[in-house]
Amino acid sequence: MATLKDLGEYLDLSVTQVSRALNGHSDVNEKTRLRVQQAAKKLNYSPNIAARNLVSGRSGVMGLVSRVPVGEASDNYLDVIVGLSAQFAKRNKQFIIHIIDKNEDEIEAYRKLVNSGAIDGFVIVEAIINDPRIAFLQEKSFPFVVHGRTPNENNFPYFDIDNYGVAYSLTEHLIKLGHKHIALINGLEGSCYSAARLKGYQAALAAGRLPFYPHLIRSGGMYESLGIVSTVQLLTHTEIKPTAIIAGNILIARGVYKALDALKLDIPQHISVVAHDDVLPRFRASAFYPALTVTRSALESSWGPLAEYLCGTIEGVPLKKLQQVAPFEFMTRASTAAVNNIKI
Amino acid sequence: MATLKDLGEYLDLSVTQVSRALNGHSDVNEKTRLRVQQAAKKLNYSPNIAARNLVSGRSGVMGLVSRVPVGEASDNYLDVIVGLSAQFAKRNKQFIIHIIDKNEDEIEAYRKLVNSGAIDGFVIVEAIINDPRIAFLQEKSFPFVVHGRTPNENNFPYFDIDNYGVAYSLTEHLIKLGHKHIALINGLEGSCYSAARLKGYQAALAAGRLPFYPHLIRSGGMYESLGIVSTVQLLTHTEIKPTAIIAGNILIARGVYKALDALKLDIPQHISVVAHDDVLPRFRASAFYPALTVTRSALESSWGPLAEYLCGTIEGVPLKKLQQVAPFEFMTRASTAAVNNIKI
DNA sequence: TACAAAATCCAAAACGTTTCGGATTTTGTA
DNA sequence: TACAAAATCCGAAACGTTTTGGATTTTGTA
Numbered sequence: 001m002a003t004l005k006d007l008g009e010y011l012d013l014s015v016t017q018v019s020r021a022l023n024g025h026s027d028v029n030e031k032t033r034l035r036v037q038q039a040a041k042k043l044n045y046s047p048n049i050a051a052r053n054l055v056s057g058r059s060g061v062m063g064l065v066s067r068v069p070v071g072e073a074s075d076n077y078l079d080v081i082v083g084l085s086a087q088f089a090k091r092n093k094q095f096i097i098h099i100i101d102k103n104e105d106e107i108e109a110y111r112k113l114v115n116s117g118a119i120d121g122f123v124i125v126e127a128i129i130n131d132p133r134i135a136f137l138q139e140k141s142f143p144f145v146v147h148g149r150t151p152n153e154n155n156f157p158y159f160d161i162d163n164y165g166v167a168y169s170l171t172e173h174l175i176k177l178g179h180k181h182i183a184l185i186n187g188l189e190g191s192c193y194s195a196a197r198l199k200g201y202q203a204a205l206a207a208g209r210l211p212f213y214p215h216l217i218r219s220g221g222m223y224e225s226l227g228i229v230s231t232v233q234l235l236t237h238t239e240i241k242p243t244a245i246i247a248g249n250i251l252i253a254r255g256v257y258k259a260l261d262a263l264k265l266d267i268p269q270h271i272s273v274v275a276h277d278d279v280l281p282r283f284r285a286s287a288f289y290p291a292l293t294v295t296r297s298a299l300e301s302s303w304g305p306l307a308e309y310l311c312g313t314i315e316g317v318p319l320k321k322l323q324q325v326a327p328f329e330f331m332t333r334a335s336t337a338a339v340n341n342i343k344i
Numbered sequence: 345m346a347t348l349k350d351l352g353e354y355l356d357l358s359v360t361q362v363s364r365a366l367n368g369h370s371d372v373n374e375k376t377r378l379r380v381q382q383a384a385k386k387l388n389y390s391p392n393i394a395a396r397n398l399v400s401g402r403s404g405v406m407g408l409v410s411r412v413p414v415g416e417a418s419d420n421y422l423d424v425i426v427g428l429s430a431q432f433a434k435r436n437k438q439f440i441i442h443i444i445d446k447n448e449d450e451i452e453a454y455r456k457l458v459n460s461g462a463i464d465g466f467v468i469v470e471a472i473i474n475d476p477r478i479a480f481l482q483e484k485s486f487p488f489v490v491h492g493r494t495p496n497e498n499n500f501p502y503f504d505i506d507n508y509g510v511a512y513s514l515t516e517h518l519i520k521l522g523h524k525h526i527a528l529i530n531g532l533e534g535s536c537y538s539a540a541r542l543k544g545y546q547a548a549l550a551a552g553r554l555p556f557y558p559h560l561i562r563s564g565g566m567y568e569s570l571g572i573v574s575t576v577q578l579l580t581h582t583e584i585k586p587t588a589i590i591a592g593n594i595l596i597a598r599g600v601y602k603a604l605d606a607l608k609l610d611i612p613q614h615i616s617v618v619a620h621d622d623v624l625p626r627f628r629a630s631a632f633y634p635a636l637t638v639t640r641s642a643l644e645s646s647w648g649p650l651a652e653y654l655c656g657t658i659e660g661v662p663l664k665k666l667q668q669v670a671p672f673e674f675m676t677r678a679s680t681a682a683v684n685n686i687k688i
Numbered sequence: 689t690a691c692a693a694a695a696t697c698c699a700a701a702a703c704g705t706t707t708c709g710g711a712t713t714t715t716g717t718a
Numbered sequence: 719t720a721c722a723a724a725a726t727c728c729g730a731a732a733c734g735t736t737t738t739g740g741a742t743t744t745t746g747t748a
Contacts, residue, residue, distance in 0.1 A: 054395050094438070359736095363734095395733070397703095693744100696744080698740085708732095
């Protein structure tokens with residue numbers, strides 16, 4: 001493996017100049033730079049990462065800490081890993097996942113990794129309210145980026161979608177169709193995005209001068225099973241039955257469809273259904289009949305910004321450039337209709 | 345972050361001795377070693393990995409190269425990643441996955457990674473006959489370990505299960521029950537394990553003095569869909585209909601069960617079914633009715649040896665200690681019966 | 689006690705890169 | 719041409735570790 005020294009000897013240049021030429025510094029003659037670049041290619045030079053890391057004091061490794069994903073939770077976990085991995089690779093960073101045991105303390109795992117110096121920064125997914133991971137890393141002033149954001153001040157890099165807007169739009173859409181009992185099958189209680197969606201939902205209700213029924217809110221892991229269970233529960237409630245259901249994602253929506261089918265209720269004649277579509281490759285909204293009305297925002301498009309922002313943080317890019325709330329589209333399709341008064 | 349130099353000054357020792365004390369060299373007084381270790385803990389010392397890598401000439405990173413997993417293929421891919429990641433973490437190695445694009449050349453990706461010096465060794469999964477990855481890495485004499493092994497000479501580290509034996513046992517079991525038309529729904533053609541299983545199947549047929557019907561062999565990605573399609577095809581063949589089916593794994597078996605149900609054929613009254621069970625956490629053999637007769641060998645138990653063997657290769661452990669063919673269990677359950685003569 | 693052997697220690701070099709501070713050369717201007 | 723400014727270059731230090739080759743101290747034996 002050729003080194004800078006080899007190149008220097010070959011070109012009769014100092015190691016310094018070779019290094020600076022390759023790294024695009026300004027104080028090197030363009031002709032020289034060209035010669036160096038050609039020589040580098042010819043001698044198949046590739047910088048020694050360990051040496052570079054040693055002087056930079058960084059490791060070039062980005063990490064994601066998570067527990068072993070089990071059951072339904074693992075369904076889209078792979079997409080996260082693959083997506084982030086590809087994006088970091090593009091930026092010449094390594095990306096590792098650190099799996100922690102069931103009964104291992106999460107913060108302790110972060111502490112170890114931070115102390116080891118093996119990792120330059122973390123990606124935090126599934127942020128929760130008052131997230132201890134964020135608190136810990138902020139206290140250590142260690143670089144990280146968050147997928148999502150908190151209801152509090154967010155003085156850290158993040159990429160998020162407009163969850164408030166998503167819920168507001170879906171609710172508003174249903175209200176305009178005359179629905180007064182609108183159920184929300186939300187994500188895990190305590191998660192930031194669920195909180196944001198609940199707020200959006202409540203705001204739309206308030207704007208439509210509709211009362212808020214806590215009973216119409218369901219929460220849990222965003223999987224098919226939650227959709228099934230919640231739908232059945234909502235529709236067996238004796239007093240307030242929803243005439244419309246907002247599903248937190250496509251998996252939940254699938255559960256809702258299955259349950260409604262089992263309950264012999266038609267969409268949208270008996271019940272309207274809407275959802276948010278993360279455009280998960282393996283769970284397509286197009287598979288729904290009747291076609292599902294959704295807000296749409298591809299989860300896949302978050303990996304690029306997340307990687308970018310984390311690298312940016314480490315390189316000292318100002319915070320304002322490392323925060324983004326991505327928009328969403330509204331796709332009106334066939335799963336919603338004006339409310340009717342069929343007793344169900 | 346404390347360095348060796350800090351420790352040396354604190355203890356009034358040379359950097360050399362501190363290093364040797366911590367690394368367990370013999371020429372350091374036990375009392376000194378103790379002092380050093382205590383000081384290291386007290387000053388929260390943790391070795392700088394970049395510096396260590398620089399002098400060792402290694403990166404401490406193990407890699408897995410793969411294409412973006414799509415569709416059914418992604419189902420157990422996560423288990424591979426998580427399993428290997430955890431095992432390497434246990435050995436203080438980093439583990440990264442390198443995702444390559446649809447139209448990117450695989451060997452070229454390996455070449456780049458090898459040249460970059462960013463990676464110490466590779467894990468190769470899904471080995472195929474005359475695998476170009478193995479050929480490339482062997483030619484470069486670059487460390488790697490293979491999940492599986494080839495039909496040729498295997499002068500490299502590997503961990504495999506006894507695929508020949510699996511197929512032989514399953515086939516023999518069915519032959520003993522009087523079956524003469526035994527179908528094999530195998531993995532991808534060209535893959536090493538499929539080839540081994542085919543050989544085991546044929547050997548058992550030969551031992552039972554039964555003819556080999558190529559029509560009874562099906563191949564493909566080992567997913568439910570293959571099981572469904574193959575079963576229907578096998579049973580709509582006009583001449584030779586199998587009275588028993590060997591499914592390559594649990595997913596295929598699930599497809600077989602579904603297809604047989606759809607075809608209104610009973611297990612084992614009309615058809616016997618056996619399978620190999622990799623003990624995938626999300627696809628349990630216990631979910632089958634009637635209970636499925638299987639050979640069993642947990643895929644999960646391969647990640648440890650694979651990580652161990654790859655680390656061993658790099659450290660120069662002799663090859664004999666880096667090769668293993670794991671055994672399997674035979675579990676006779678309710679999905680097999682003596683052949684009968686019901687015309688189907 | 690004397691001397692060899694064993695035990696314990698250390699200074700310096702090496703890994704390959706980046707960067708600091710300054711040196712040298714070229715260019716521009718009067 | 720003379721001199722300042724700009725452009726281009728370089729030596730040396732630094733990052734933190736391991737290892738080499740030898741120095742020093744302690745122990746064992748006669």
